[in-house]
Amino acid sequence: MVGTKCKTCGKVFFPPRSVCPHCRRNGKIVEYKCSGKGEVLTFSVIHSASDQYAAMKPYVLAIVELEEGTRMTTQIICEPEEVYIGMPVKSVFRVLDREGTEGIIHYGTKFVPNLA
Amino acid sequence: MRDVAVIGAGITAFGELWNTSFREMCTEAGVKALEDANVAGEQIDAMFVGSMSAGRFIGQEHVGALVADYVGLGGDLHIPATRVEAACASGGLAFRQAVAAVASGMSDIVVAAGVEKMTDVSDATDVLAGAADREWESFAGATFPGLYAMIACDYMNKYGLTREQLAQVAVKNHYHGAKNPFAQFRSEITQSTVLKSTLVASPLRLFDCSPVSDGAAVVIVCPFKRAKEFTDTPIRVLTSTQSGDTIALHDRPDFSTMGATVAAGNSAFKQAKLERKDIDFVEVHDCFTIAELCAIEDLGFVPKGTAGKFTEEGQTQIGGKLPVNTSGGLKSCGHPVGATGIKQVWEVVQQLRGEAGKRQIDGAEIGMTQNVGGTGATVVSHIFGRA
Ligand SMILES: CC(C)(COP(=O)(O)OP(=O)(O)OC[C@H]1O[C@@H](n2cnc3c(N)ncnc32)[C@H](O)[C@@H]1OP(=O)(O)O)[C@@H](O)C(=O)NCCC(=O)NCCS
Ligand SMILES: [Zn+2]
Numbered sequence: 001m002v003g004t005k006c007k008t009c010g011k012v013f014f015p016p017r018s019v020c021p022h023c024r025r026n027g028k029i030v031e032y033k034c035s036g037k038g039e040v041l042t043f044s045v046i047h048s049a050s051d052q053y054a055a056m057k058p059y060v061l062a063i064v065e066l067e068e069g070t071r072m073t074t075q076i077i078c079e080p081e082e083v084y085i086g087m088p089v090k091s092v093f094r095v096l097d098r099e100g101t102e103g104i105i106h107y108g109t110k111f112v113p114n115l116a
Numbered sequence: 117m118r119d120v121a122v123i124g125a126g127i128t129a130f131g132e133l134w135n136t137s138f139r140e141m142c143t144e145a146g147v148k149a150l151e152d153a154n155v156a157g158e159q160i161d162a163m164f165v166g167s168m169s170a171g172r173f174i175g176q177e178h179v180g181a182l183v184a185d186y187v188g189l190g191g192d193l194h195i196p197a198t199r200v201e202a203a204c205a206s207g208g209l210a211f212r213q214a215v216a217a218v219a220s221g222m223s224d225i226v227v228a229a230g231v232e233k234m235t236d237v238s239d240a241t242d243v244l245a246g247a248a249d250r251e252w253e254s255f256a257g258a259t260f261p262g263l264y265a266m267i268a269c270d271y272m273n274k275y276g277l278t279r280e281q282l283a284q285v286a287v288k289n290h291y292h293g294a295k296n297p298f299a300q301f302r303s304e305i306t307q308s309t310v311l312k313s314t315l316v317a318s319p320l321r322l323f324d325c326s327p328v329s330d331g332a333a334v335v336i337v338c339p340f341k342r343a344k345e346f347t348d349t350p351i352r353v354l355t356s357t358q359s360g361d362t363i364a365l366h367d368r369p370d371f372s373t374m375g376a377t378v379a380a381g382n383s384a385f386k387q388a389k390l391e392r393k394d395i396d397f398v399e400v401h402d403c404f405t406i407a408e409l410c411a412i413e414d415l416g417f418v419p420k421g422t423a424g425k426f427t428e429e430g431q432t433q434i435g436g437k438l439p440v441n442t443s444g445g446l447k448s449c450g451h452p453v454g455a456t457g458i459k460q461v462w463e464v465v466q467q468l469r470g471e472a473g474k475r476q477i478d479g480a481e482i483g484m485t486q487n488v489g490g491t492g493a494t495v496v497s498h499i500f501g502r503a
Contacts, residue, residue, distance in 0.1 A: 021362075041270070041371070043266060045315070046257065046317050047314070047318070048241070049241065051242065061256070061257055061262045061265075063371070071366040072252065073256045073263075075256060080318075085270075085273050106255075
């Protein structure tokens with residue numbers, strides 16, 4: 001997971017940003033590789049989705065805070081009843097959705113439980 | 117800056133209006149507003165139209181011109197019409213543009229319209245997801261109910277809000293909506309209606325959600341000094357405020373606090389030199405039950421974490437300390453996204469004129485609106501007073 005980091009204030013951004021919202025013109029943005037480890041801050045089990053994601057439901061949507069302090073919206077690959085606030089998770093590269101049976105397959109980051 | 121007054125308001129019924137087109141809805145609400153204000157087309161200087169996504173809902177862009185044309189202001193009169201977009205806050209923002217145009221002295225009589233026709237499209241959920249960050253929220257599978265559900269999950273964990281208290285927001289809004297002849301759902305419900313309805317995005321169920329709706333609302337503003345030329349009951353716009361925040365929910369420091377509502381509310385009270393207790397009623401953006409609780413807290417009416425109890429005690433119902441969403445709110449009145457912000461103004465006008473019928477609040481003098489775009493990246497708020 002490659003995000004960005006502001007060398008001025010030390011904040012890490014994933015999703016990446018090319019302007020630091022805190023330092024603005026004084027920020028200095030560089031690429032930064034995130035560990036992919038984090039924890040669930042909040043979540044919802046989605047039972048009613050747009051057509052694109054309908055085949056996956058119910059699925060677990062969550063906001064994850066990465067070790068580096070940045071937060072992102074993502075899915076947790078687990079049973080709906082397993083997820084909880086504070087659950088440790090780690091990133092994996094998975095299919096996000098397919099455009100029909102022969103169309104483009106989109107890949108992206110999802111998370112799995114990272115229990116000791 | 118000049119003082120501004122609302123001199124006319126018109127609305128269509130909200131709901132699934134399968135036999136009324138986008139332009140017909142605008143025409144109906146527009147003609148009602150013009151008649152209400154007793155204004156002739158020749159007197160109008162400008163028009164602002166709030167619509168979130170006419171392009172995706174009905175494949176029609178350039179709706180400023182379209183609406184002006186069909187309300188009878190386009191062809192002969194060549195009135196300038198501008199579309200305004202800020203997702204679900206498009207209507208409130210169109211109203212704010214109209215107020216700014218009059219306050220600045222650029223225009224005298226201005227029409228603010230809000231409209232959306234959502235029920236023709238098969239995948240409204242995907243269109244609405246465009247109000248969030250498409251690349252970093254929607255592509256991850258976030259739906260609008262899902263984002264607000266994550267706010268609810270965070271809030272319940274932090275403040276011990278019960279599922280029953282949350283349901284009570286919908287029960288109260290249906291109770292109000294049952295008294296509004298223009299509302300989409302005009303039936304009262306009980307807590308069990310909410311708790312037994314299907315899960316949409318846990319913990320939110322069908323009856324926690326605003327519906328997919330069609331509808332339009334139009335109001336007319338002019339300089340306060342000229343208002344008496346048109347009406348005996350002008351409504352004074354005391355403040356107009358707008359605030360912004362991060363587009364994505366995940367970038368907010370506290371998911372249960374809408375920073376833009378806090379900012380818009382604080383500057384509104386400061387500008388108006390009013391206290392929270394001076395407000396007799398509010399129309400807030402209850403796109404989901406949890407949003408109404410956050411709104412009344414973030415506007416400063418009750419401390420954080422207590423709005424569930426306040427609602428449970430009946431304080432937000434007509435007759436309570438702070439009636440909230442007498443129109444039925446987005447939940448029961450319906451939520452044609454671009455129209456909602458103008459509908460809120462329409463409801464405040466009905467209440468302040470004493471024309472709200474069965475849902476009239478006794479002696480209403482000052483009312484407030486709060487209209488949210490997305491999960492709070494845009495918030496528009498207005499305070500109104502009986503002149
Ligand atoms: C909640 C939601 C997913 C339900 O959609 P749906 O499952 O497709 O519902 P349908 O349109 O198939 O309606 C099924 C039934 O539920 C009813 N219904 C639909 N939405 C309802 C709601 N919000 N509250 C109560 N009843 C509702 C319909 O009237 C219909 O009743 P019927 O069977 O008696 O005719 C949809 O209304 C929604 O997405 N709402 C949120 C809109 C939104 O995000 N707005 C922007 C917010 S900022
Ligand atoms: Zn910085």
